Amino acid sequence: MKQKTLRKKRTKAQKREMIWALCFIAPTIIGLIVLNFYPVINTLWQSFCKTGDFGKGNTFIGFENYGKVFASSEVWHSLWNTIKYALIEVPFGVVIALILAVFLNKKLKGTSLFRTIFFLPMVCAPAAVAMVWKWLYNQQFGLLNNVFGTNVAWISDPKIAWISIGIIGVWSVIGYNMVLFISGLQEIPGDYYEAAEIDGATGIRQFFHITVPLLSPTTFFIVQTRIIGALTIFDLMFMVMDKTNLALQNTQSIVYLFYDYAFTQGNKGYGATIVIFLVIFIMIVTFILQRAEKKLVYHP
Amino acid sequence: MKKIVALFIAILMVASVLAACGGNGGSGGSGEKASALTVNIWDANQQKGIQEIADKWTETSGVKVNVEVVDWDNYWTLLEAGASGGTMPDVFWMHSNTVQMYMENDILLDLTDYVDKDSSIDMSKYYEGVKDLYTRSDGKIFALPKDHDTIALLYNKAIFDEYGVDYPTSDWTWDDMYEAAKAITEGSDGSIYGMAMNTSNNQDGWYNLVYSYGGKVITDDHKGTTIGSDEAKAGMEMMRKLLTVGAPQSVVAETGTDSLFQSGKTAMITQGSWMINSFYTAEFHDDYAWALLPYADVNGNGTCEKEERWSAYNGLGWAANANVSDPESCYSLIAYFCSEEGQKLQAEKGVTMGGMTGVSDAFADAFPGMDISPFLEAEDYSLYFRPYTRNTTVWEDALQQAGAFLDPWQNPEDADLMATACDNAQKIIEDAIANE
Secondary structure, eight states: EEEEEEEHHHHHHHHHHHHHHHHHHHHHHHHHIIIIHHHHHHHHHHEEEOGGGOOOOOHHHHHHHHHHHOOOOOHHHHHHHHHHHHHHHHHHHHHHHHHHHHTTTTTOTHHHHHHHHHHHHHHOOOHHHHHHHHHHHHHTTTHHHHHHTOOOOOOOOOOTTTHHHHHHHHHHHHHHHHHHHHHHHHOOEEEEHHHHHHHHHOOOOOOOIIHHHHHHHHHHHHHHOOOOHHHHHHHHHHHHHHHOOTEEEHHOOOHHHHIIIIIISSSSSHHHHHHHHHHHHHHHHHHHHHHHHHHHSSSE | HHHHHHHHHHHHHHHHHHHTTTTTTSSSSSSOOOEEEEEEEEEEHHHHHHHHHHHHHHHHOOOEEEEEEEOHHHHHHHHHHHHTSOOOOEEEEEEEETTTHHHTOOBBBHHHHHHHHOOOOOOBBBOOHHHHHHHHSSSSSSSOOOEOOOOEEEEEHHHHTTOOOOOOOTBBBBHHHHHHHHHHHHHTTTTSEEEOOTTTTHHHHIHHHHHHTTTOSTTTTTSSSOOHHHHHHHHHHHHHHHHTTTTTTTHHHHHHHHHHHHHHHHHEEEEGGGHHHHTTTTGGGGGGGOOOOOOOOTSSSSSSOOGEEEEEEBOEEEBBBBOOOOHHHHHHHHHHHHHHHHHHHHHHHSSOOSSSSTHHHHHHSSSSSSHHHHHGGGSSSSEEEEEOOHHHHHHHHHHHHHTTTHHHHTTTTHHHHHHHHHHHHHHHHHHHHHHH
């Protein structure tokens, strides 16, 4: 009833305002529909189809693709590879960035220079980053083996290749995390630190008892977005690993597998199913994280 | 003032978006003569030569041609996206990996009528394998043969001299290659490899061993394989022996065989004629020389029979987009590329050997200082068309990876692994064909 009265109260001017508002958000809405919603629905539809060439002649086959995906050891292996990557990238990316942020938040000489340097990897194109690292890691001519005088197959030894890839991920993401942390740090009032200092708390105690809890909303945000980011990793593996690399099996991420099926082999339906599988997995992870949020994040 | 600046910027942005949208010259509308054609190719080595030939055509037709290079992997992604509902280039290359799929779905311009009316194009003059590839089962022609390529052995004279090993000759068997590679690898204590081949070097690599020993990766009807046969296993056993004295898999997976060769880390590789230019223009090209691919002395009489030396050959096709606005000009350009004049120009400029027979002699002279005659001599022996089925990529990729030939490549000392891999390969190909 209340709704109705509200509606009636809308004046001509308000209506005009609404139309204008719609006009202004129209570009975004249209963009979202064309570029996001339509592909999402189409992908979902394709995952139930045996797709024909060039998007023609799709035939509905129900859950057949899903059955294949769940029974495929390749898919589970790739999912595990992706999780392994996330296990390196997220914790190290967050901890290192936090430490750097605390240091660079102090009033020291040259902080802006260091901030710029640490943020630089974020500005570089991921493909370029991967190419440079690929050559650093190269067993024959790589800088790493030359400097350390070792002969390690950084990216083609299945036992260590996933760590090598993870290191690139950490390196690329530190700058971005750091900037978020710095902005979080600047929102913590200085009074707390002053009071703690008067009470005789050391720098480390201050860090663990003031900075970490008060920063936890930022930390939670970073962890959550980075987990999703790490689970959808593709470009690193794609650029660094050659198809004939033995370690590929132990590093290929699930999005890489999707790319391989959908675009290299032209099996769009199966590829779509792999992606939907990943989406469901990410949804579950996010749901758990959201539930844990209340316990993990400190609300003063 | 601020408002005016903001407005100005907004107008600029809109204008740039519109300009980007209107950028494609050829497509849309119909029947009108196009002012420019977009040509897509994937080989940067050929861009200059192709553009020059196209410019010659522009002189008579008045239609400009823009030759754009998209690298191999992205080429097919872009083309497929274009075919599925975007914009395709007007004229482009076709390849044996995918052409059947494109022909079946009517993505390509049907050239049959144009060819029938055109007295300057005689289909019988082209290499049969290439011609057949681009002709659909109902006899319609969807692309004209652009070129053909063969495979030869590339070696580094400086390394052979250093370790006192005789250069490859036309009498070499694969065993001779093994002995030479062994001498070099052992002579250098493994710092230089006698030879290098990756699982991905198929057409230019191990396929040729399979055929030399009498196996077939894909049978002539494109419906099966004999890669699990004893003949093919004998070929792959020879391959395994070569790998024991060649660069390890972990090395070739990180650094391509071409880079290894050009940096003087390996003495021999096998390569196709489409790569000549990149070695001809390399820093140490004076040290490089080509030889015929070794043969397999299957009957043991010590001389090379015609059917004991096999080189893969493949040919690209010039095709056009079926929905192009100006099919006349597209055909005219394709016909010029594939005419005797265009084909001879292509050979003279050292772009590639022709898709037409008897036009490639000039190709041997296109690289002064480097003898590339082995590519032409290979045709005196046996040629097989690059193995393909309807969806080649599926099994071709699977063969390169773990579960197939990557396992024996990884551990060449183990002879059983190679035999198992051949059996696996038989199954991979048969399954893939069954799913097509």
